[in-house]
Amino acid sequence: MGKLRVGIIGAGGVARYAHIHGYQALEDAEIVAICDVNEDRLKKMAAEYKIPKTFREYQDLLKEDLDAVSVCLPNYLHSQVTVAALEAGKNVLCEKPMAxxxxxxxxxxxxxxxxxxxxxxxxHRRFGQEAQVLKGFIERGELGNIYYIKATNLRRRSIPGAGGWFTTKRLSGGGVLIDIGVHNLDLAFWFMGHPKPTSALGVTYQKFSHLKRVPTRFGDMDEKGVVDVEDMALGLIKFENGAAVFLEVSWAAHIGGGGTREFRILGTKAGATLSPLTIYTIQNEQLLDTTPVLRGKQDHYVEEIRHFLDCIKEDKNCDPSGEEGLFVTQIVDALYESAGKGETVQVST
Ligand SMILES: NC(=O)c1ccc[n+]([C@@H]2O[C@H](COP(=O)([O-])OP(=O)(O)OC[C@H]3O[C@@H](n4cnc5c(N)ncnc54)[C@H](O)[C@@H]3O)[C@@H](O)[C@H]2O)c1
Incomplete structure (x- = not known):
């Protein structure tokens, strides 16, 4: 098989530093087309990355002879454009959240x-070296049964494109929960092997709508635009096997430094934390902390794209799959429903 022919739909932040970067780092793909409604951005991006064909309408890009497309659009367009791309015979890598x-x-x-x-x-966080190594330990049973995961990602000032699509519920589906929370939820569910959820308790806060003037590296700000989504979310998800996940995410909070991250797993045989990956256990009646030695630097995005291309070439299932994307989306729906009602809700996936 020659190089796979790829199209990029949406020429914004993530297209640049994740998708274009990823495909162009690999030998077995070429980006032949790119699409964006913003003509200026489209032309600049095409010139910078030497992408031969440009389109304003995604329907026109989908008429091209392409093996795959990356959907790098605002969240409200993910479903519509992915369905159109699949029906046009293209394999699709869709940005998170799935929808x-x-x-x-x-x-x-x-x-x-x-x-x-x-x-x-x-x-993409699944493709980090630490996550891959830890998943290997878990699959070999080294952690025993995982009964609790706590995932924290609190940022100090990082509302993406305040006033733009990220902060307009109709266009984004929600705030920090659907933006950052989904990465943490996906990682937690993947480590746990997607047990069956039973209930979800969500709490959301919108305390920093006035922060439009603080720029971040994500999205375009619009001082006259809407901020009608949460900037902080908490979630407690319980599973049929008795396990639980606790999630804590914010785009903005009065905390020290740029923010704080914690990803902690508790299993019956061992526990683990990420960044740096450390495994905590007991052997010979001795408490033992182990820090795996990782190979050199591994780029999440390149590995993510490599996997997508391998799935197409070798006709194997993608991991993360559409089913797993739906699983996360169902939990996010339940957390928003719970936050709205102010009570725990039942979850069925
Ligand atoms: N994996 C990650 O860590 C990560 C990081 C950032 C963003 N994302 C996701 O990637 C997606 C895009 O985010 P971004 O930061 O690149 O946003 P962005 O606003 O920078 O880019 C979106 C682009 O889509 C274009 N666009 C809008 N409507 C269009 C249409 N109908 N047809 C063609 N182009 C259109 C816009 O002009 C813009 O250039 C979002 O779903 C976001 O959640 C993921």
Whole structure:
């Protein structure tokens, strides 16, 4: 098989530093087309990365002879454009969150099943070396049964593109929960092997809508635009096997430094934390902390794209799959429902 022909839909932040970067770092793909409604950005990006064909309308890009497309658009467009791409015979790598809600995500999954094309969701954190090494330990049973995961990602001042699509619920589906929370939830569920959830308790806060003037590296700010989404979210998800996940995420909070991250797993045989990956256990009645020695630097995004291309070439299932993207979306829906009602809700996936 020669180089796979790829199109990029959406020429914003993530297209640049994740997708274009990833495809162009690999030998077995070439980006032949790019699309964006913003003509200026489209032309600049095409020139900078030497992408031969440009389109303002994604429907026109989908008429091209392409093996795959990356969907790098605002969240509300993920479902519509992914379904159109699958139906046009393209394999799709869609950015996270899979969709703004589970109903939209299901349409994507159904289209993938109907067309037999690949659908992968951009949960790139799985492709970090630490995550891969830890998953290997878990699969070999080294942690025993995982009964608790705590995932914290609190940022001090990082509302993406305040006033733009990220902070407009109709366009994003929500705030920090659907933006950053989904990465943490996906990682937690993947480590746990996607047990069956039973209930979810969500709490959301919107305390920093006035922070439009603080720029971040994500999205375009619009001082006259809308901020009608949460900037902090908490979630407690319980599973049929008795396990639980606690999530704590914010785009803005009065905390020290730029923010704080913690990812902690508790298992019956060992526990672990990420960044740096450390495994905590007991052997010979001795408490033991182990820090695996990792190979040199590994780029999440390049590994994510490499996996997507391998899935197409070798006709294997993508991991993270559309099913797993839907799973996360169903939990996010439940957490928002719970936060709205002020009570725990039942979850069915
Ligand atoms: N994996 C990650 O860690 C990560 C990081 C950032 C963003 N993302 C996700 O990637 C997606 C894009 O985020 P971003 O930061 O690149 O946003 P962005 O606003 O920088 O880029 C989106 C681009 O889509 C274009 N666009 C809007 N409507 C369009 C349409 N109908 N047709 C063609 N182009 C259109 C915009 O002009 C813009 O250039 C989001 O879903 C976001 O959640 C993921």
């Amino acid at each position: 703004i809600d589970a109903a939209e995500a299901k349409k994507m999954l159904e289209a993938a099943e109907r067309t037999g094309k690949k659908l992968m969701v951009g949960f």
